[in-house]
Amino acid sequence: MEARDxxxxxxxxxxxxxxxxxxxxxxxxxxxxxxxxSALMKVTASQIRQDLNHxxxxxxxxxxxxxxxxxxxxxxxxxxDRKHNLILIGAGHLGQALANYANFERRGFEIKGIFDIDKxxxxxxxxxxxxxxxxxxxxLMRDKNVDIAVLTIPKAEALKVxxxxxxxxxxxxxxxxxxxLDVPDDIVVENVHLSESLMRLSYNxxxxxxx
Amino acid sequence: MEARDxxxxxxxxxxxxxxxxxxxxxxxxxxxxxxxxSALMKVTASQIRQDLNHxxxxxxxxxxxxxxxxxxxxxxxxxxDRKHNLILIGAGHLGQALANYANFERRGFEIKGIFDIDKxxxxxxxxxxxxxxxxxxxxLMRDKNVDIAVLTIPKAEALKVxxxxxxxxxxxxxxxxxxxLDVPDDIVVENVHLSESLMRLSYNxxxxxxx
Numbered sequence: 001m002e003a004r005d006x007x008x009x010x011x012x013x014x015x016x017x018x019x020x021x022x023x024x025x026x027x028x029x030x031x032x033x034x035x036x037x038s039a040l041m042k043v044t045a046s047q048i049r050q051d052l053n054h055x056x057x058x059x060x061x062x063x064x065x066x067x068x069x070x071x072x073x074x075x076x077x078x079x080x081d082r083k084h085n086l087i088l089i090g091a092g093h094l095g096q097a098l099a100n101y102a103n104f105e106r107r108g109f110e111i112k113g114i115f116d117i118d119k120x121x122x123x124x125x126x127x128x129x130x131x132x133x134x135x136x137x138x139x140l141m142r143d144k145n146v147d148i149a150v151l152t153i154p155k156a157e158a159l160k161v162x163x164x165x166x167x168x169x170x171x172x173x174x175x176x177x178x179x180x181l182d183v184p185d186d187i188v189v190e191n192v193h194l195s196e197s198l199m200r201l202s203y204n205x206x207x208x209x210x211x
Numbered sequence: 212m213e214a215r216d217x218x219x220x221x222x223x224x225x226x227x228x229x230x231x232x233x234x235x236x237x238x239x240x241x242x243x244x245x246x247x248x249s250a251l252m253k254v255t256a257s258q259i260r261q262d263l264n265h266x267x268x269x270x271x272x273x274x275x276x277x278x279x280x281x282x283x284x285x286x287x288x289x290x291x292d293r294k295h296n297l298i299l300i301g302a303g304h305l306g307q308a309l310a311n312y313a314n315f316e317r318r319g320f321e322i323k324g325i326f327d328i329d330k331x332x333x334x335x336x337x338x339x340x341x342x343x344x345x346x347x348x349x350x351l352m353r354d355k356n357v358d359i360a361v362l363t364i365p366k367a368e369a370l371k372v373x374x375x376x377x378x379x380x381x382x383x384x385x386x387x388x389x390x391x392l393d394v395p396d397d398i399v400v401e402n403v404h405l406s407e408s409l410m411r412l413s414y415n416x417x418x419x420x421x422x
Binding site for chain 2 (some may be wrong): 046093099103178180203
């Protein structure tokens with residue numbers, strides 16, 4: 001089926017289905033009804049049926065969903081059935097936290113290079129990968145088939161590096177710098193603006209207190 | 212004005228306005244027209260006018276928006292005009308990255324305690340705060356007026372700690388563990404599920420390539 005038949009809102013919800021189905025699969029569950037999944041995920045059963053109907057007739061009455069099948073189908077839609085090569089730019093605490101997160105690798109995201117501007121960090125190994133100077137980014141991108149760059153550097157540098165990456169033909173940037181990158185439209189940018197998340201928390205907290 | 216008169220969608224966009232207005236303020240800009248702000252933020256001027264109309268008549272024609280005023284008003288709506296006391300649970304790389312992010316403090320989020328299960332990390336100082344054993348969480352929450360707990364621990368522990376925090380009367384949890392916490396509805400939970408963000412990137416990348 002075509003990914004683009006599925007609405008943006010469903011796509012937004014897919015990673016959460018994927019997580020729950022993965023846990024069910026790991027626990028050896030073969031089938032689950034929309035009612036059971038509803039209780040687990042705290043989403044209405046009708047929402048679940050609507051969302052998962054996009055994946056064909058695998059929610060028959062009296063059978064429920066085939067957990068493995070659904071898990072694999074969602075993986076395909078999310079592009080997790082392909083391998084992706086990553087480079088990580090910025091080996092500070094946040095960069096190291098991401099580099100050490102084994103789950104990314106399990107899902108097909110493999111770190112091929114780590115770069116940092118700081119000479120004291122260069123040469124050190126993180127998960128077996130030697131941290132290289134920024135000047136080496138272009139060479140590594142030519143040697144390995146790198147799709148994705150992860151930016152865990154301050155915002156002024158992020159703007160500069162993003163331009164450089166786009167000249168090397170990067171396809172996607174996972175941006176943790178608190179700035180909107182100025183790159184061509186054909187580069188996918190996914191922002192993680194942590195301070196905006198904290199502001200949403202703060203807003204909800206203020207509203208909660210007032211009620 | 213009442214925060215709850217403003218729609219959810221506008222609230223979601225406010226942190227970004229706040230960021231741009233903060234940068235303009237720091238640069239000494241006193242006024243900005245919706246047209247200029249539109250060029251800067253790559254949002255239509257009419258969207259900006261609609262969003263910022265919620266903040267009263269400060270976008271008069273020929274005058275534009277008063278940057279400082281708007282910045283302060285948005286801060287109030289987001290609850291950033293109050294101080295919040297935080298505790299950080301989990302002093303691994305991610306926890307340390309958050310603890311070292313000075314901007315949070317500048318915006319009124321002050322870390323009052325850091326906790327970790329690992330005896331090797333306990334006793335160490337991060338930003339002048341000694342990492343304490345988990346058993347001390349309750350005592351510290353009683354002594355200081357703690358609103359928010361930041362969870363940067365694995366998911367099995369996060370579930371357990373969230374229950375404990377709710378018994379101590381925590382008001383909000385900023386959850387980085389890849390799990391949905393089971394806490395009473397009056398506790399605000401803001402999730403940062405990094406792997407879901409990476410999946411959205413992956414989805415967009417797959418779709419981009421197919422086009």
